[in-house]
Every structure is written in C-alpha cells, then in structure tokens.
Amino acid sequence: MSILPSINSPDDLKELSIDELRTLAEEIREYIIDVIPGVGGHFASSLGVVELTIALHYVYDTPHDKIVWDVGHQGYIHKILTGRREALKHIRQYEGISGFLSRDESRYDVFGAGHASTAISSSLGIAKARDLTGKKFRVVAVVGDGGMTGGLAYEGLNNAGIAGTDITVILNDNAMSISKNVGAISRYLVSIVTNPF
Numbered sequence: 001m002s003i004l005p006s007i008n009s010p011d012d013l014k015e016l017s018i019d020e021l022r023t024l025a026e027e028i029r030e031y032i033i034d035v036i037p038g039v040g041g042h043f044a045s046s047l048g049v050v051e052l053t054i055a056l057h058y059v060y061d062t063p064h065d066k067i068v069w070d071v072g073h074q075g076y077i078h079k080i081l082t083g084r085r086e087a088l089k090h091i092r093q094y095e096g097i098s099g100f101l102s103r104d105e106s107r108y109d110v111f112g113a114g115h116a117s118t119a120i121s122s123s124l125g126i127a128k129a130r131d132l133t134g135k136k137f138r139v140v141a142v143v144g145d146g147g148m149t150g151g152l153a154y155e156g157l158n159n160a161g162i163a164g165t166d167i168t169v170i171l172n173d174n175a176m177s178i179s180k181n182v183g184a185i186s187r188y189l190v191s192i193v194t195n196p197f
Helices: 018-039 043-047 050-059 073-082 087-088 119-133 145-149 150-161 186-196
Strands: 066-067 139-144 169-170
Touching: 018 043, 018 066, 018 073, 043 050, 043 066, 043 145, 050 073, 050 119, 050 139, 050 169, 066 119, 073 087, 119 150, 119 169, 139 145, 145 150, 145 169
Parallel strands: 066 139, 139 169
Antiparallel strands: none
C-alpha cells in the first residue's frame, strides 16, 4: 500500500517508522518525476532534498518551528509534505500554486523564497524577532550550494555570528545548482568532499 496519499501534513510523518520514511522518500521521488514534466519545473533541486525535507519536518515542529528555504525549487517536497500534493499537479499554472514558496499560500511557507542566497539573512531576522518578542521556536535555514555563491549569504553568516541568537544553517551541498558554482568557497567545499584528509 502506498504511503504518500496518507501524508497531508508533517504530523502524519511522525506516525511512520524509519523504514516507512524510506519508502515515502522513494514514492515522493516517483511522484515528482511523474508530475513535473507535465507542468514544468526544476527536478534537480527537488530530488536533491527529499530525505532532508522529510527529516526536517519529522524532527522539527512545523509550522511552529520555522524552516526557511533558500530557493523555491527546493520547496516542492516541502509543498507535498504540507498538504499540497494534489495542487503540485498545477504548479506554475494559472490559478495553480506558485513555483516558489509563498506566505499567502501556506502557513508552512515562512518566507517567500525566490532566488538563492536569502535564507540565512531572513532566518536571522525571524530569529531576532522571536527573541525580541520572547517567543520560543526554532529557526532553520536550508541553503543550497548555489546559494553560497551570493554575497547576501555571507552577510547573513557574518551577522549571525555576532547576533547572539540561535539559528541552524544547513548547507545542502548536492552539486545541483542551475549554473556551475564558482569561487573560493565552492572550490573549498569540493575539496572537502573529494579529499577529506
């Protein structure tokens, strides 16, 4: 029996065993591969975050805890797990759901992610607002390797380092950015993976 049709929110994930989560990941990949060619969209970013997205929604208490995605293309799995599985069949179409994340579309979409490099600085802003208002929730920024080629990501890291607030930054270095990554950080990340010792 298929697991995916029974997943309508992150709460449903928490009822699954680890083996069932693995099966769910396979089913989500198949679903993306079946749906996206008919409506248009980006495969690589979505397929590169299946397990990560499942794990984040399994571990964190979303939407209370905030997950900030760096680009909308990473958000397709997030949309599936947050009750928009059927709506994905109309993504990027007239009166369909957005190809990006949209606060108007779902309470799970914390930030209107569009293009790369914005997740760290926006997460920092959300975390500072949390601290100033005395609220209690966790904030996670998910940044793709392509996002680390933009200056805004480094401004966010620089400010996060001295802000005295708690955020988690996850680097999804899956070599799946639209354009080839360039620069010293990209070269360094490649060297860590290819020659760790």
